[in-house]
Amino acid sequence: MTSLAKVERLMPREASPMDDLVTVTVQTPSGAFAFPCENGEALLHAGLRAGVSLPYECATGTCGSCRGRLMTGDVDIGWEDSPALAKLKREKGDILLCQTKAKSDCLVRIAAKIEQVSREDAPGKLKGIIFDSRKLTHDVIEFSVKLSRPMTFEAGQFALISTPSVTGARAYSMVNYDTKTDRIVFLVKRKSGGGFCDWLFSAMVDGAEIDVYGPLGRATFDTSEDKDLIIIAGGSGIAGMMAILERATRSNYFKSHMGHVFFGVPTLQDGFYLDELAKYVDKAQGGLNVTLALSNEPPPQASHPNYDGIQLASGFVHTAMASSMTGRYQNALGYLAGPPPMVDAALRVLISEGQLSPQAIRYDKFG
Amino acid sequence: MTWKKVCDVGDVGANSVKIFDVEGVNVLVTNYGGGFRVIPPICPHMEEPLAESGIVANCVLTCSKHLWAWDMRTLEKLGETEKPLKTYETREQDGALFVNMVEELVYEFESEDEFDDDFFSQS
Numbered sequence: 367m368t369s370l371a372k373v374e375r376l377m378p379r380e381a382s383p384m385d386d387l388v389t390v391t392v393q394t395p396s397g398a399f400a401f402p403c404e405n406g407e408a409l410l411h412a413g414l415r416a417g418v419s420l421p422y423e424c425a426t427g428t429c430g431s432c433r434g435r436l437m438t439g440d441v442d443i444g445w446e447d448s449p450a451l452a453k454l455k456r457e458k459g460d461i462l463l464c465q466t467k468a469k470s471d472c473l474v475r476i477a478a479k480i481e482q483v484s485r486e487d488a489p490g491k492l493k494g495i496i497f498d499s500r501k502l503t504h505d506v507i508e509f510s511v512k513l514s515r516p517m518t519f520e521a522g523q524f525a526l527i528s529t530p531s532v533t534g535a536r537a538y539s540m541v542n543y544d545t546k547t548d549r550i551v552f553l554v555k556r557k558s559g560g561g562f563c564d565w566l567f568s569a570m571v572d573g574a575e576i577d578v579y580g581p582l583g584r585a586t587f588d589t590s591e592d593k594d595l596i597i598i599a600g601g602s603g604i605a606g607m608m609a610i611l612e613r614a615t616r617s618n619y620f621k622s623h624m625g626h627v628f629f630g631v632p633t634l635q636d637g638f639y640l641d642e643l644a645k646y647v648d649k650a651q652g653g654l655n656v657t658l659a660l661s662n663e664p665p666p667q668a669s670h671p672n673y674d675g676i677q678l679a680s681g682f683v684h685t686a687m688a689s690s691m692t693g694r695y696q697n698a699l700g701y702l703a704g705p706p707p708m709v710d711a712a713l714r715v716l717i718s719e720g721q722l723s724p725q726a727i728r729y730d731k732f733g
Numbered sequence: 734m735t736w737k738k739v740c741d742v743g744d745v746g747a748n749s750v751k752i753f754d755v756e757g758v759n760v761l762v763t764n765y766g767g768g769f770r771v772i773p774p775i776c777p778h779m780e781e782p783l784a785e786s787g788i789v790a791n792c793v794l795t796c797s798k799h800l801w802a803w804d805m806r807t808l809e810k811l812g813e814t815e816k817p818l819k820t821y822e823t824r825e826q827d828g829a830l831f832v833n834m835v836e837e838l839v840y841e842f843e844s845e846d847e848f849d850d851d852f853f854s855q856s
Binding site: 423429430431453710713714717718721723724725727731 | 780790793795797798799800811812
């Protein structure tokens, strides 16, 4: 067991009123760690903010990766209907760190190895104001957020955003890529019954204040990868891929590596970011192929009527990828984002036909 | 020894998985090309049903849910995989696949041993 001295040494202090702070201690196979947590703050958020590398994938109550067991302390377990909570042993004190809020000092056990990382790289809580919201298609909206302080993130990461108007936080990938930026851009596809979407689509949201927590996620791209990129996105899943393409383009990555983008939408009318994608194709001078796969209508011709550089394919995006990539999977990294059935189908192609190893496949495991 | 027939070897094609009921116990037969492994039908990570989430390619079984993977020749854990697969002892005879099933193999999810003091005293 780790000594109390180590715990105290690891405990960062913040300049908040002490009454509002409780201390969360986590016991793990790699020792004990303690961090301050604001009253009502999710344990996951407080821990990551303090540089304690707690396990998580979705951070929104779906995947169950942040499971812990409450040993002592008073908490609010948060979202009662969370899909992941239903799988846990509630009677033994199992909780989701991403949903559970501390109401007193807590002791939690976590069966994963964790470590203390630099707080500089840790995600943080920010305030933001929505601006420049615009519809890209009939069911896709893009909006920018002006942040209260700059954020640095990696291409492919996401952030949680929440508003007092709607219960719960939503995870959205950053579309833009910049370091130390106070402007981040998100993409949202309208889903029926999606509270946050309805709020975004129904109201004049420009000027609305939101809470932002991030950056999060490990499905990232760095220019040191030295591999070809296979990017498969369905609908708004293209969001994080745009950041990856921006990062790669800026560093001339496609001068020395190939990129293959497969972007699935129902019809030609549903395509968006085509200006941007066509520009990336131009700049790559042969190093980047972009294919728009249309699932609900046959393409009128081989390339997009308005963009020579964007090829068209019929059928689901994983099918378009499979028929195009045969024999070209060597030394490739696969990035996937989109509806879960699309991600699953594309994964099967990458693993079975492409023989990509799990380490060469990146996606946010929200399921 | 309690050898029980699972299926005919031709019932599970190369690079595929299939679930079978062996006297009331569900098992998953994986044909990894170089042979068969018979395992419990769920992923030891988060109880995903491997009949749906399991992908076999290149002698590797991968669960598509969170990409835990095992080399089926050696049962080596690959990548970020943290738990081993449990396997039934297997025998092929007269075109059929048999397992030595004394009792059902189960994974201890969220069990006491994962959270007991011995576990946490290791660093």
